[in-house]
Structures are given as C-alpha cells and as structure tokens.
Amino acid sequence: MTLAELRGVSKVYRLAGEEIRALDDVTLSIKAEELLAITGPSGSGKSTLLHLLGCLDSPTSGRMALDGIWIHEASAREQAALRSQLIGFVFQTFNLLPRLNVYQNVELPMAYSGWTRAERRQRALNALREVGLEDRIKHRPMQLSGGQQQRVAIARALVNNPRIILADEPTGNLDSQTGAAIFELFRELNRRGRTIVVVTHEPAIAAVMPRRVEIRDGKVVRDILNNDARTALAIQGQSPADPLLHNVSENVGQASSPPVLRASLPNGSGGRMPPEPADNMSAPPCKKQSEKPFQQNSSSQPLSETLSKWPILRAKINKGVDEVSDKGSGITPFRRMSSKHSRSCRSLPLLDPWATLSTGFKEVAAHKFRSLITTLSIAFGVASLIAMFAVVKGMENGMKEALIAVGGVEKVEIEDADIPAYQQHLADQAVGNTMEDVYALRQSAPLIDGVTPEMRTKDMMITRGGKSYKASRLAGTWPSALAVHQHEVQYGRMFNEFDADQVHSVCVIGTGVRDALFGSPEKTGRQIIPLGESINLGGYPFQIVGMFRHYQSEVDRRAKELAAASRAQQLDGPNRNMGRASPVTSSGIFAAKNNTILVPVNTLWIRFRASMGTNNTPDPTVNRIYFRVRDLERFGEALQQARNVLLLTHRGIEDFIFNTQENWTDTIARSIGNARLSGGFIAGIGLLIGGMGIMNIMLASITERIRDIGVRKAVGGSNESIFIQILTESVLIAGLGGAFGLGAAFGLLKLLSVISPSENIPLVTAGAMGLSLAFSVAVGIGAGLWPALKAARLDPIQALRYE
Numbered sequence: 020m021t022l023a024e025l026r027g028v029s030k031v032y033r034l035a036g037e038e039i040r041a042l043d044d045v046t047l048s049i050k051a052e053e054l055l056a057i058t059g060p061s062g063s064g065k066s067t068l069l070h071l072l073g074c075l076d077s078p079t080s081g082r083m084a085l086d087g088i089w090i091h092e093a094s095a096r097e098q099a100a101l102r103s104q105l106i107g108f109v110f111q112t113f114n115l116l117p118r119l120n121v122y123q124n125v126e127l128p129m130a131y132s133g134w135t136r137a138e139r140r141q142r143a144l145n146a147l148r149e150v151g152l153e154d155r156i157k158h159r160p161m162q163l164s165g166g167q168q169q170r171v172a173i174a175r176a177l178v179n180n181p182r183i184i185l186a187d188e189p190t191g192n193l194d195s196q197t198g199a200a201i202f203e204l205f206r207e208l209n210r211r212g213r214t215i216v217v218v219t220h221e222p223a224i225a226a227v228m229p230r231r232v233e234i235r236d237g238k239v240v241r242d243i244l245n246n247d248a249r250t251a252l253a254i255q256g257q258s259p260a261d262p263l264l265h266n267v268s269e270n271v272g273q274a275s276s277p278p279v280l281r282a283s284l285p286n287g288s289g290g291r292m293p294p295e296p297a298d299n300m301s302a303p304p305c306k307k308q309s310e311k312p313f314q315q316n317s318s319s320q321p322l323s324e325t326l327s328k329w330p331i332l333r334a335k336i337n338k339g340v341d342e343v344s345d346k347g348s349g350i351t352p353f354r355r356m357s358s359k360h361s362r363s364c365r366s367l368p369l370l371d372p373w374a375t376l377s378t379g380f381k382e383v384a385a386h387k388f389r390s391l392i393t394t395l396s397i398a399f400g401v402a403s404l405i406a407m408f409a410v411v412k413g414m415e416n417g418m419k420e421a422l423i424a425v426g427g428v429e430k431v432e433i434e435d436a437d438i439p440a441y442q443q444h445l446a447d448q449a450v451g452n453t454m455e456d457v458y459a460l461r462q463s464a465p466l467i468d469g470v471t472p473e474m475r476t477k478d479m480m481i482t483r484g485g486k487s488y489k490a491s492r493l494a495g496t497w498p499s500a501l502a503v504h505q506h507e508v509q510y511g512r513m514f515n516e517f518d519a520d521q522v523h524s525v526c527v528i529g530t531g532v533r534d535a536l537f538g539s540p541e542k543t544g545r546q547i548i549p550l551g552e553s554i555n556l557g558g559y560p561f562q563i564v565g566m567f568r569h570y571q572s573e574v575d576r577r578a579k580e581l582a583a584a585s586r587a588q589q590l591d592g593p594n595r596n597m598g599r600a601s602p603v604t605s606s607g608i609f610a611a612k613n614n615t616i617l618v619p620v621n622t623l624w625i626r627f628r629a630s631m632g633t634n635n636t637p638d639p640t641v642n643r644i645y646f647r648v649r650d651l652e653r654f655g656e657a658l659q660q661a662r663n664v665l666l667l668t669h670r671g672i673e674d675f676i677f678n679t680q681e682n683w684t685d686t687i688a689r690s691i692g693n694a695r696l697s698g699g700f701i702a703g704i705g706l707l708i709g710g711m712g713i714m715n716i717m718l719a720s721i722t723e724r725i726r727d728i729g730v731r732k733a734v735g736g737s738n739e740s741i742f743i744q745i746l747t748e749s750v751l752i753a754g755l756g757g758a759f760g761l762g763a764a765f766g767l768l769k770l771l772s773v774i775s776p777s778e779n780i781p782l783v784t785a786g787a788m789g790l791s792l793a794f795s796v797a798v799g800i801g802a803g804l805w806p807a808l809k810a811a812r813l814d815p816i817q818a819l820r821y822e
Contacts, residue, residue, distance in 0.1 A: 397756025
C-alpha cells in the first residue's frame with residue numbers, strides 16, 4: 020500500500036533574480052511500513068524533499084499525495100491537520116523548546132490535536148518510557164546530553180502515533196555509539212508498523228537500510244534495495260512477492276532506473292489517489308507559488324472529507340499498545356481517537372486553552388523586567404481611568420444629592436416677574452401671585468399636585484432665653500410643603516390643616532435652629548430634642564411641635580464620623596493641643612434646609628401681615644408658589660396647563676415665571692459628560708502608550724521565538740493556533756496590568772484626596788472597575804493583533820532555519 024507519492028514534483032527558489040531548483044521533476048513512491056534512507060551530498064535537495072513530504076513546504080509544480088490525499092492542494096490549516104495526525108518529525112538539531120521541560124516538549128503535539136489533559140499526560144509518559152527517559156520528565160533540554168535530547172525529540176514525534184516518521188539527519192550531532200542506539204530505535208519502531216524516512220549522510224546507516232534513495236542536484240539518481248533480501252525482509256516483514264522487489268537489481272551499489280511504485284488504489288470516495296493518467300494524458304501540474312492555490316482535482320476527494328473518514332484507533336506506544344491490522348484486507352494500522360477527536364481538518368482543534376495560558380505565563384516570566392515595565396504602564400493607565408470614574412461619580416452623586424435636597428426634577432417654583440414690555444400699560448392691574456392662584460391651581464390643573472404657597476417675612480429675629488438667631492428661611496406654608504421640599508420630620512409632627520384653620524402659633528424647626536437656640540449635640544455631648552419648647556418669632560411665642568432630621572451630604576457625614584473617631588482616640592490618650600481646624604460644615608443647600616422654620620400660612624398671614632394689605636386687611640400676596648409635576652413624561656404639558664390657569668387669574672398679565680430644575684439636570688449631565696470625556700481622554704492616552712509597549716515587546720518576542728514558532732507548526736500547530744497563542748500573551752500582559760491597576764487606583768485616589776481635597780468623595784464602583792479592566796483587555800487585543808498576525812504568517816521552513 021502506497022503511503023506517500025510524488026509525481027513530477029519540482030521545487031524552485033528564486034534568490035536575487037536567480038532560479039535555484041532544489042528538486043527537479045522528482046517521482047517517488049513510499050510504501051506503508053517501509054524503512055527508507057534518503058542520501059546525497061549537501062545541497063542536493065534531501066531536506067527539501069523531506070519538508071515536502073512533511074507538509075512543511077509546497078511544491079512549485081507537480082503532484083503530491085500522503086495516505087491517498089492530495090496535499091499539494093491542501094490549505095495551510097489542512098496541512099497543519101496532516102502534520103498533527105499523520106506525521107512525526109525528528110530533526111538533526113532536536114528543535115526542543117528550551118523553556119519547556121521534557122514532559123512538556125513531548126506533550127506539545129497533543130495540545131494541538133484535541134486530547135484531554137489526562138490523555139496527554141498518559142501518552143506522554145508512555146512515549147518517554149518507550150525511549151527510556153521516564154526519569155527525566157522535569158529536566159529542561161539543556162540539562163540533557165545530545166542523545167537524550169534526540170530521544171526526547173523521537174518521543175515527541177511518536178506521541179500522536181503517526182503513520183510516518185520523517186527524520187532529518189537524526190544522528191548527525193551524535194557520537195557513533197549514541198547514533199547506533201537511535202538508529203536501532205528507528206528499526207524497532209519500523210518493526211512495529213511505522214513508516215520511517217531518514218535523511219542521512221552516514222554510509223553505515225544507509226548501507227543497512229532496506230531501501231535507499233539517492234538524490235543529486237534535485238533529481239533522484241538511484242532508488243535501490245539492499246542486496247541481502249533476507250535482511251531486507253527481516254527488517255520490513257515483507258513477502259518475496261512484494262512488488263517493491265520487482266525489477267530492482269540485486270547487486271550491491273548497482274543503480275536501477277528509479278521505479279515508480281504504484282499500489283492498487285481504488286477509484287471513488289475512499290480518499291485514495293486515482294490511477295495514473297493514461298500515456299496520452301499528463302497529470303495536471305501544480306501552479307507556481309506566486310499564483311492562486313492548487314485547484315481541487317476532480318478525481319480526488321476533498322481533504323476535509325477524507326480526513327473525517329479516517330479509521331481511528333487509540334494506540335499507545337509502549338506495552339499495552341494495541342497494534343491492529345485487518346488481516347487479509349491489506350489495510351495497515353490506523354490510530355483511533357475518541358469520537359470527539361474524530362473531525363475533519365477544518366475543525367482541527369486549536370491549542371488547548373490551559374496550554375495556551377501556561378505558555379503565555381512562561382513567556383511573561385521569561386522576560387520579567389520588560390514584562391514588568393509594560394505591565395506597569397497598563398496599570399497606571401487603568402488606575403487613572405478608575406480614578407477618573409471615581410472622581411466623576413463622586414461629583415455626580417454630590418450634584419444629585421443637592422438636586423434631591425431641593426425637591427428633585429418634579430419640583431417647580433412660581434415667582435413674581437417683571438411685566439413684559441408689551442403689557443406695561445396694564446401694570447396698575449397686576450397684583451402678583453396670590454392665594455387665589457394657589458386655589459385655582461389646585462382645582463384646575465390636574466397634571467400637577469402638591470400645590471403649596473409660601474409667605475415670607477424679612478429680617479425677623481428668633482429669640483429664646485437671651486439667645487437670638489436669624490433663620491435662613493422663615494416661611495408660612497401648608498403641610499404639603501413636606502413632599503414638595505423633600506422635608507422629613509424626625510421628631511414630633513408637622514402642623515396640619517386644623518392648626519392652619521385655628522391660626523395656631525406652632526412651628527417646625529430644623530436642626531440648625533435647634534443648635535443655635537438650644538445647643539448642638541457636638542457641644543453639649545447629648546441629643547437635644549426641644550419638642551414643646553417655645554421660641555419668640557417677631558415678639559410672638561411659637562411652640563415647637565416638630566423637628567426635621569439633620570440634612571447633610573455624604574462628605575459631611577463621613578467627615579463627622581472621622582472627627583468623632585479622632586475625638587474618641589484623643590480621650591483614650593494624653594491630652595494634646597493639636598491646634599484649631601475649620602469646623603466641618605454642610606454644603607449650602609443642606610445648611611439652608613437645616614436652618615428652616617416653617618409655620619402655618621394662616622398664622623403668618625394674620626400675625627405678621629394683618630396691616631400690610633389695603634384697608635387694614637391682610638396682604639393676600641405670596642412670595643412663592645410650589646408644585647410638583649405628576650408625570651415627567653408630560654412635563655411641558657403640565658407647565659402649559661399651570662400657565663393657562665395663572666393667565667386667567669392674572670387677567671392675562673404674564674407677571675410670573677416658572678423656575679424648574681431642568682436646567683440643573685442638564686448642567687449635571689453636561690458637567691459629568693465633559694469630566695468623563697476629558698478624564699477618559701487623558702487616561703486613554705496612558706493606556707495607548709501601554710498598548711504600544713505591549714506591541715513592542717510582542718514583536719521583540721516573536722523575533723526571539725521564530726524557531727520556536729516553526730517547531731510548533733511542525734508538530735501540528737495551525738496558523739490559527741499560533742495567532743491565538745500570541746494574542747493570548749498580549750492580552751495576558753494587559754490583563755495583569757489591569758489587575759495591578761485596580762489596586763493602584765485606590766492608592767491614587769488616596770493621594771488625590773491628600774493633594775487636592777474635594778467636597779465630593781470619589782466613589783469606586785464595580786462597573787467602573789469592570790469597564791477599566793475591559794479597556795485594558797481591549798488594548799491588549801489591539802496591541803497583539805499585528806504581532807499575532809505576523810507570527811501566524813511565518814513560513815514553517817523559514818522559521819525552522821532561522822538562527
């Protein structure tokens with residue numbers, strides 16, 4: 020059965036405009052389970068032939084088949100599948116990866132074949148046991164002798180149980196005794212059913228080979244069998260009737276015309292090659308490499324379909340290995356895989372994720388200093404991004420706190436306004452905002468609720484027990500003011516409609532009023548709740564029936580907690596005079612709410628405005644009217660409805676204006692957006708610089724690992740696997756930088772709080788950390804794309820020859 024066949028294959032290189040024919044019209048067949056030597060002087064084309072057989076290179080012209088599959092028509096991914104599942108390579112220079120130990124080097128081909136970790140371990144240990152190196156699995160290649168390194172390379176070639184082993188000068192770098200041992204190992208593997216093709220300069224080795232092919236100047240000049248037929252048969256286990264012996268001279272050293280060996284191959288869908296074309300028909304030659312890829316031959320089956328139909332035998336290399344042969348059928352042993360490994364080459368598994376990460380960590384650790392520098396650049400960028408998000412989030416929270424404190428977006432204020440110029444002739448009829456407007460809005464504007472009047476007095480002093488105080492806001496209002504102004508009574512109650520109807524002299528105060536007239540808890544050391552106490556408002560006694568809760572920003576709350584903890588620490592230690600510091604105060608909005616006194620509107624109207632109207636009647640005008648919009652989706656409609664009502668009560672005079680919080684909301688959104696944009700731009704520059712550093716070290720790493728990449732491709736790594744490996748390493752560096760950046764962000768925020776304290780405490784959120792980490796990974800992907808693409812495009816042969 021023919022395992023490999025070349026028909027009129029040529030390989031031409033062009034260097035400096037000169038054409039070099041490495042192979043020239045080579046026709047050659049290799050049978051399954053054959054032990055074959057390829058000899059010839061240096062530069063004759065031996066290695067080129069081996070590389071073509073191993074799917075590491077493509078012919079310039081001619082046709083090639085391996086196990087009945089046209090490999091000259093295969094894509095790069097399909098050829099990688101063939102290298103992974105059919106071929107084992109043994110190189111003269113061993114080509115072991117120096118950063119991997121013996122076990123990892125042997126395991127590498129299986130990582131590209133879809134084996135599980137447990138399966139890989141078992142098969143790798145069996146292969147090492149087969150070559151007598153089971154006690155060296157943790158050693159690095161540089162800790163082994165030349166012979167031991169070659170045995171590791173052989174174990175690596177065997178671990179996927181390939182059908183054919185290609186050895187390029189396997190004993191060239193070894194002493195004679197070790198070389199003889201290696202050759203004996205090849206003979207044993209051949210007796211077990213493997214096809215062995217050896218490129219050698221050693222006359223002693225070539226002399227005992229059952230078959231020897233000699234190449235000179237790119238041509239096969241001799242294809243001879245050993246004259247000792249009994250030796251050849253003993254080595255190969257062939258019958259005398261084998262066609263390999265047909266028409267071959269039995270004289271030692273006598274050359275015969277190069278035989279074209281043809282197995283009886285079935286036509287059809289078996290994945291085997293079609294018969295030779297008739298004499299009057301020539302096989303379609305390969306196209307030149309500079310042209311489009313080879314077209315699929317109509318008489319051969321697509322590679323992906325053929326590979327999917329391979330019989331599968333899970334075979335081991337050592338004892339317990341099941342070597343099977345269908346007797347009488349002429350079918351030679353195939354390897355079996357589990358069903359999940361039986362797939363076409365188009366679904367060839369990529370490098371195992373665990374192996375990908377493991378390799379990535381090894382590469383990062385191999386260059387600790389440069390990896391650290393690049394990782395830190397990403398970490399600083401991520402820390403800056405998180406710090407920016409935290410600062411902006413603190414600003415946003417502070418602004419939203421203030422917005423809620425004044426009543427929220429739903430709150431609308433109506434106040435007096437100058438009469439428009441076109442209505443100046445009606446100025447004597449304008450009466451301003453009155454209680455009539457309040458009642459009209461309550462009854463005729465269904466899109467609003469919580470309508471509340473507010474009457475104020477100017478420069479009114481509040482006194483108690485010799486203490487005097489001027490409140491920020493002393494106003495008469497309705498109980499609905501609680502909801503409109505977002506007030507909350509913590510102690511006592513809010514005055515009610517009955518208090519208003521009966522003109523009761525009651526009030527509800529804020530904690531700032533309490534602190535000024537009764538003493539603050541910080542100074543007295545106890546909580547003071549002055550319910551039932553009386554205070555004088557403009558000479559009239561008012562009873563305190565309720566007290567609002569203390570309003571403060573999150574910044575003030577944390578500052579007070581720190582101050583309390585500091586005082587407790589001072590009490591535990593010796594007395595010290597640490598100097599005076601500015602007292603912690605609330606922001607203006609919260610302070611105004613704490614210094615508020617509210618009384619029933621009727622009480623303030625009668626007590627303080629009784630003689631301010633015409634004819635000694637109370638002044639009906641109000642300073643402000645507040646209401647809340649029921650549905651923010653209909654905000655504009657609600658304002659228009661309130662305007663229509665007021666135009667009726669004001670006799671068409673538009674001497675009022677609506678003050679809303681919409682502009683505040685817009686200001687918040689604009690400020691936050693600008694801060695995020697500017698901060699993100701600055702942090703993005705840092706990440707961009709880090710990304711450039713990643714790209715730089717990845718390109719340097721590829722240059723250092725060109726031969727490494729060539730070895731990976733030779734043992735079955737596809738372009739996609741190499742691409743993902745390099746990209747993973749780039750993302751790994753960026754991800755490590757992002758992780759370090761998460762921790763560095765907190766230190767950066769602490770530094771900022773010392774250098775530039777802010778009213779708003781920065782807030783680090785999980786979303787900001789996740790987004791920043793995602794940005795770092797995105798930078799790693801972006802920075803690794805070009806290096807990964809460059810590595811994936813490396814030619815296997817050129818990579819293996821790189822020094």
